[in-house]
Amino acid sequence: MKRDAFLAIADPTRREIINMIAFHSLNVNTVASHFKVSRTAIYKHLKILSQCGLVQINQQGRERICEAKLEKLQDVSDWIEPYQKVWATRLDSLDNYLHRLQSQNEKIPEQVKKKKPVKRT
């Protein structure tokens, strides 16, 4: 049962938990109260997140404060980065191609007409 950041963020509930505690740590009950499912279910998610290193649980009296360790997401972005470069480059080339066409007052083929502004990094 190998647990990593990829597995951690695969579940939408766990992504929501990250969203919740990313900027301010919360105790288990407070996290759970924002969801429809039971506290125990959320606790299980928190346990998985903590096993994956994405959440650190610190005891404070009878409460356990859940703190997001966002750096662990680096594993995921490291994996994606090279591919992101590829698709960004591809989009950029298309974008440039369209610009060249336009500046030459040529007709843009229907199939490649620009639909959305292209996001750059």
Added chain:
Amino acid sequence: MKRDAFLAIADPTRREIINMIAFHSLNVNTVASHFKVSRTAIYKHLKILSQCGLVQINQQGRERICEAKLEKLQDVSDWIEPYQKVWATRLDSLDNYLHRLQSQNEKIPEQVKKKKPVKRT
């Protein structure tokens, strides 16, 4: 059974498949031959990847060519991006702090000594 890019890349075998076909499309058997598990198992992963929009399968004669659609990874990097900024900023502040210390010829406390060059965006 909602399928998205997060789920697609949660499995290590599927990530390997993406690695394999990212830069050159391959047919199902060729993909499968690189793994220890059966062709059928790989085919199932390919089906999931295609349901998630990360792979497009094009028939060519009796072969099905699997082509990676890397743009779909945008969903994932969009989700991570804001958090990446946060932890990058945190690391940057530490980095700046260390630089200030160094330029003032002060002693760097052991606990915060720089270990790796910090990656910036």
Added chain:
DNA sequence: TATTTGTGAAACCTTATGGTTTCGTTATTA
């Protein structure tokens, strides 16, 4: 001290996941 609050863990259930073997079908090719 008695009660409430916040939590961890166990037992259990249903469904999804990842794998297998087997079989049928369509293109190639000998």
Added chain:
DNA sequence: TAATAACGAAACCATAAGGTTTCACAAATA
């Protein structure tokens, strides 16, 4: 035309995932 290559799909299996209810226990509080 017969054999083989490349699939797709079905049936099946073990285990993991995500959920529930219940119980136990320590800390805070009335």
